[in-house]
Amino acid sequence: MSSLAPGREAPAAIPVEKGGRTRPTGGGGSWWIYVLLGIGLLLLVGPFIWMILGSFKTTGELRQVPPTWLPEQWTTANYEDLFSRQNFVRFFFNSSIVAFFVTAGNVVFCSMLGYALAKLSFPGKRILFAVVLATLMVPAVVTFMPLFVLVANLGLVNTHAGMILPFLVGAFGVFLMRQFIGGIPDELLDAARVDGAGEHYIFWRIVMPLCGPALATLTILTFLASWNSFLWPLVVATGEDMFTLPVAVAFLATGQQETNVALLMAGSVVVILPILIVFILLQRHFTQGIAMTGIK
Amino acid sequence: MTAQSQTVGAGQPAPTSPRSHWREHLVAWSFALPYVLLFLVFMAGPILVALFTSFTDMRVTDIRNPLDIEITGIENYAAVLTDARFHKAAANTAVFVLIGVPLTIVLGLAAAVGLNQAVVKFRTLFRVGFYLPVVTSIVAIAVVWRLLLGTEVGLVNAVLASFGIDGPGWLNDERFALWSIIGVAAWRNLGFLMVIFLAGLQTIPKDLYEAAEVDGANSWQRFKGITLPLLRPTMLFGFVITGIGYVQFFEEPYVMTEGGPLNSTLSMALYTYNQFGFGNYGYTAAAAFVLFIAIATLTLVQFRLLRDET
Numbered sequence: 379m380s381s382l383a384p385g386r387e388a389p390a391a392i393p394v395e396k397g398g399r400t401r402p403t404g405g406g407g408s409w410w411i412y413v414l415l416g417i418g419l420l421l422l423v424g425p426f427i428w429m430i431l432g433s434f435k436t437t438g439e440l441r442q443v444p445p446t447w448l449p450e451q452w453t454t455a456n457y458e459d460l461f462s463r464q465n466f467v468r469f470f471f472n473s474s475i476v477a478f479f480v481t482a483g484n485v486v487f488c489s490m491l492g493y494a495l496a497k498l499s500f501p502g503k504r505i506l507f508a509v510v511l512a513t514l515m516v517p518a519v520v521t522f523m524p525l526f527v528l529v530a531n532l533g534l535v536n537t538h539a540g541m542i543l544p545f546l547v548g549a550f551g552v553f554l555m556r557q558f559i560g561g562i563p564d565e566l567l568d569a570a571r572v573d574g575a576g577e578h579y580i581f582w583r584i585v586m587p588l589c590g591p592a593l594a595t596l597t598i599l600t601f602l603a604s605w606n607s608f609l610w611p612l613v614v615a616t617g618e619d620m621f622t623l624p625v626a627v628a629f630l631a632t633g634q635q636e637t638n639v640a641l642l643m644a645g646s647v648v649v650i651l652p653i654l655i656v657f658i659l660l661q662r663h664f665t666q667g668i669a670m671t672g673i674k
Numbered sequence: 675m676t677a678q679s680q681t682v683g684a685g686q687p688a689p690t691s692p693r694s695h696w697r698e699h700l701v702a703w704s705f706a707l708p709y710v711l712l713f714l715v716f717m718a719g720p721i722l723v724a725l726f727t728s729f730t731d732m733r734v735t736d737i738r739n740p741l742d743i744e745i746t747g748i749e750n751y752a753a754v755l756t757d758a759r760f761h762k763a764a765a766n767t768a769v770f771v772l773i774g775v776p777l778t779i780v781l782g783l784a785a786a787v788g789l790n791q792a793v794v795k796f797r798t799l800f801r802v803g804f805y806l807p808v809v810t811s812i813v814a815i816a817v818v819w820r821l822l823l824g825t826e827v828g829l830v831n832a833v834l835a836s837f838g839i840d841g842p843g844w845l846n847d848e849r850f851a852l853w854s855i856i857g858v859a860a861w862r863n864l865g866f867l868m869v870i871f872l873a874g875l876q877t878i879p880k881d882l883y884e885a886a887e888v889d890g891a892n893s894w895q896r897f898k899g900i901t902l903p904l905l906r907p908t909m910l911f912g913f914v915i916t917g918i919g920y921v922q923f924f925e926e927p928y929v930m931t932e933g934g935p936l937n938s939t940l941s942m943a944l945y946t947y948n949q950f951g952f953g954n955y956g957y958t959a960a961a962a963f964v965l966f967i968a969i970a971t972l973t974l975v976q977f978r979l980l981r982d983e984t
Contacts, residue, residue, distance in 0.1 A: 411788050412796070418785060419803040422861065426806065428829060429818050445832050483712075491709040500702035506710070513717055517922045517969060519943045520962045523950055524720035524727060530737050544716040547709045577701045606811040608925050609947070624813040628929050631817050639821060646814040657809045661802050664809060 426650070433457070433644040440639050456644035464641070465618065466626065466648060473622040476541045476611070477604040483546030484600045485593060491547075492555025493581050497567060507556070514549045518609055526613055536616045545604065551596050558592035559585060594663050598656070602664075605653060623649045728960040734953030743956070750960035760961065762937045763945040764968075766852055770859070770941065771920045771972065778860040779912055782867025787901070789868065790875050801872075805865040812862065816929035819858045820845065823930075845931050848938035855926045855939055863919070867912050874908030875901070910980040914973055921969050942968070 428447075432440060433456055435449040460466040494500065495507050525544050526535075534540030562585060570580050586593070611622040621629065627645045631637060657664060728750055732743040754760050789800050807815060822829050823844035831841035844854040878900065886896045924943040927933050933940035933948075946961040 408791075411791050415785075415788050415792060415796075415800050418788075419800060422807060422865070423803045425818050425822060426810075428822070432821075443832065444836070445829055487709045487712065490705040494702045494705035498698070498702035498705065500699040500706070503702075506706065509718070510713070513713075513721075515918070515970065515973065516717075516721060517918075517943075517962075517966060519922060519924070519946050520724050520959075520966050521717065521720040523955055523958045523962065524723035525716065526950075527723070527737055527955070528716075528720065543712075546716075547712045552709065577705070581705070602809055606813075608811075608813055613950070624811050627811075627817060628813050628925075631820065631929050632932060642817055643821065646811075646817045649811045649814045653809055653811070654806070657806070658802065661798075661805070664805065 426654075429643050430647055433640065433647045435640060437638060437640045440643075456640045457648075459641055460644050460648065464626075464630075464645075466623075466645070468619060469621050469623050469626040470648065472538070472615075472620060473605055473624075475538055476622060477601050479538075479542045480545045480604040481597055481600045483542070484548055484551045485596055487547045488551025488596065489555045489559075489586065489589065489593070490581070491552050492557075492559050493585055495552070495556045496559040497562075497564070497585075498577065507552075510549050510552050514553075522609060522613055525610075529614060535614060536620045538620070540614045541611055541620070541622070544610065545607075548600070551600065554592055554596055555589070558589055562588055594660075598660060598663050602653060724959045724962060727956055728963050730956045732955040732959075734955060736955070746956065750957050751964070753957060754961045754964055759937060759940065760942075760945060763940045763942045766938070766940055767921060767923070767942045767968070769852060770856055770923055771917060774856045774859050774920050775913060775916045777856065778863050778916055779867055779909065781860055781864040782912065783871050783905075785864060785868040786871030786875060787897070789872060801869070804868050807862040808865045810862075812925040813929055815858065815862055816926050819854075820930045823854055846935055848935045851931050851935060851939045855923075855930060858926060858930070859920065859923065863916060867916065870908055870912055871905065874905050878904045906980065910976065913976045913980060917972050917976060918969055921965065921972060
């Protein structure tokens with residue numbers, strides 16, 4: 379088994395993918411690989427296209443047999459319905475405000491702790507890091523009930539604060555920022571200390587500006603997780619005025635009234651579209667984040 | 675930098691003196707404090723409260739007076755573990771994990787290996803497309819697939835019908851519902867694993883393949899002899915992360931089937947959530963901890979199985 383030795387090590391050195399880097403290509407790529415990849419792409423992207431096109435169809439056309447691909451008659455009635463009768467402006471606002479504050483909290487607080495863990499010494503440091511990491515394993519389903527009791531006693535049920543506060547910090551961000559800040563050379567910080575800079579000055583003016591890629595990743599992934607989160611908003615948003623987009627769409631799908639298929643499709647598009655746009659613009663950050671942190 | 679001089683002083687000239695250590699620690703803790711406070715109140719605290727609650731008869735009506743509750747020992751756990759519906763949920767979750775995780779890993783690995791062979795300029799297109807479902811809200815995806823697989827507008831059965839196949843009730847037939855949900859989960863998550871495996875593939879030195887080729891190994895032998903063993907740590911990571919996620923599957927049955935038909939898609943997380951809805955908080959906590967133990971056990975087993983073959 380000694381030949382496997384490299385494989386047994388912790389995969390710490392797996393690099394972030396760099397475009398254009400040469401790598402093992404088993405023979406230059408045969409045509410059937412492109413066929414298979416193409417079929418895969420169709421299966422993975424097809425449902426999204428079907429949904430976006432479907433959101434511009436009438437309910438009648440959606441129920442038509444055989445189904446149509448392109449809308450026979452384009453209509454924006456579903457979106458008008460969502461934003462006028464269904465309060466989706468409000469849901470969009472709720473999702474945005476929650477994701478904004480959750481992201482801001484994680485960026486600031488996780489970076490601060492990450493800096494302390496990577497570059498400062500204090501008693502309890504190792505235990506603190508171990509405890510924070512251990513919570514990565516704790517499923518949301520364990521904490522949501524006592525969190526609800528806590529939030530209820532704080533009088534924050536059905537408020538933005540109740541949705542935001544429990545998620546202002548997260549273990550993932552600490553892990554990422556500690557990792558990244560650890561790579562900043564100590565000499566740089568020591569030079570600033572010799573010049574008389576305090577730790578807070580060093581953190582905000584020297585360390586944070588150097589953390590661009592990590593902060594971009596943390597911002598994107600936290601915003602994404604918050605925008606898509608479901609269980610906690612479902613529990614805390616007891617009134618329709620506090621619904622986030624996923625809760626609202628789930629409500630449309632499972633509510634008592636007969637499901638309006640066209641409306642449901644348009645609602646799903648509204649949930650997905652902002653993320654889709656950001657993803658296509660910044661896709662490198664999304665996947666880099668996985669490579670950067672996912673594999674340690 | 676002179677503006678910052680008030681925070682200096684006890685610092686650099688003599689960093690070893692006990693007094694400066696004390697200052698240093700205080701500064702370090704000031705960085706940790708906001709996180710630690712929020713963490714204690716909203717994470718550590720609730721975990722301990724949940725553990726305590728699981729041994730009590732707490733109900734929704736006790737929210738305002740937590741002191742009214744009575745300690746009932748392991749009664750909740752006994753009730754959870756003997757509930758037939760929980761057995762069903764546990765069995766469904768086991769199938770979901772045991773079939774779903776390997777299926778997702780295989781699909782993700784296949785996509786990564788395929789993409790690794792493709793010409794660089796196509797790679798971004800495929801990677802973006804394959805990764806798209808990963809960044810999308812599970813609720814939205816569950817809605818789309820509910821419609822695709824459903825009876826109202828079911829595109830999947832319409833396509834099958836055009837080939838003369840009479841498709842089943844994917845989500846309302848208890849023989850198919852759980853498998854359909856497993857398929858949707860694999861569809862959503864394979865892109866995540868693809869990205870991880872792509873990163874892993876790049877660490878494999880090219881000359882290993884060249885040497886094997888010189889020795890006459892065909893591409894399958896190279897895959898089995900080089901790629902798979904060297905991807906072991908990446909695979910372990912993929913199995914653990916996917917496993918932890920899949921044990922908690924919730925949104926898919928919540929939106930697509932509401933746990934039905936006949937509890938055939940009821941998951942442990944959905945079961946727990948339903949108990950919360952009924953107001954049985956002590957019972958909810960007990961069910962949640964059973965799920966937690968399942969996650970911890972699964973993770974441990976995966977580490978044992980995949981860390982080292984010897």
